[in-house]
Amino acid sequence: MSNLIAPSILAADFANLQKDIEMVNNSEADWFHIDIMDGVFVPNISFGMPVLKAINKHATKTIDVHLMIVNPDQYIQTFSDLGADILTVHYEACTHLHRTIQAIKAAGMKAGVALNPHTPIAVLEDIIADLDLVCIMSVNPGFGGQSFIENTYKKVSQLRHLIEFTESSCQIEIDGGVTNKNANKLIEAGANVLVAGSYVFGAENPTETIADLKNIIA
Ligand SMILES: O=C(CO)[C@@H](O)[C@H](O)COP(=O)(O)O
Numbered sequence: 001m002s003n004l005i006a007p008s009i010l011a012a013d014f015a016n017l018q019k020d021i022e023m024v025n026n027s028e029a030d031w032f033h034i035d036i037m038d039g040v041f042v043p044n045i046s047f048g049m050p051v052l053k054a055i056n057k058h059a060t061k062t063i064d065v066h067l068m069i070v071n072p073d074q075y076i077q078t079f080s081d082l083g084a085d086i087l088t089v090h091y092e093a094c095t096h097l098h099r100t101i102q103a104i105k106a107a108g109m110k111a112g113v114a115l116n117p118h119t120p121i122a123v124l125e126d127i128i129a130d131l132d133l134v135c136i137m138s139v140n141p142g143f144g145g146q147s148f149i150e151n152t153y154k155k156v157s158q159l160r161h162l163i164e165f166t167e168s169s170c171q172i173e174i175d176g177g178v179t180n181k182n183a184n185k186l187i188e189a190g191a192n193v194l195v196a197g198s199y200v201f202g203a204e205n206p207t208e209t210i211a212d213l214k215n216i217i218a
């Protein structure tokens with residue numbers, strides 16, 4: 001499984017979104033990471049369907065949508081229609097997670113589950129075989145630019161063991177506070193997709209920063 005970088009568009013310049021999308025298109029980045037926040041599941045509102053539609057018009061790489069919303073089931077078909085390739089829902093937001101995962105796949109997308117920092121890996125035991133991706137939150141969801149939570153490394157290796165034990169082909173994504181300081185250690189612990197928002201878009205040269213991260217995780 002190759003190691004991937006997914007720049008988080010939450011940290012892009014929304015007044016120059018097309019420019020930032022083209023930057024990612026022309027960089028060594030692998031995916032677009034799109035954070036959808038509803039102001040209920042998390043204490044912040046990011047953006048919604050019209051913005052995703054606009055992103056999809058220009059993006060030439062995989063669109064990885066991270067839903068931080070309650071009742072995600074009601075929007076599954078809409079996100080598929082808007083061009084999401086991977087749809088990740090929060091474990092903490094889904095009462096019938098197995099049903100939600102099957103619905104995402106039935107709508108033609110890859111299915112992911114995100115875990116808040118306080119949610120143990122063990123809750124995934126009976127769903128891991130159905131998942132294409134697990135997103136381990138390394139910050140509390142809701143905002144970009146927060147500090148990385150060190151306990152994440154332990155969770156990554158626990159998840160890597162669970163995946164090996166169940167012979168699943170699930171990808172492990174890390175989301176929040178990723179920089180050149182923790183990227184290598186995360187890959188060594190067993191992660192293979194790193195989301196990076198403010199570290200990429202806050203850099204003087206985002207294209208070079210993406211290339212550096214790719215180099216570190218190669
Ligand atoms: O889902 C989230 C935050 O809730 C993330 O995807 C952030 O957008 C990552 O931003 P940085 O921590 O890399 O600035």
Ligand SMILES: [Fe+2]
Pocket residue numbers: 008033034035066175195
């Ligand atoms: Fe995210």
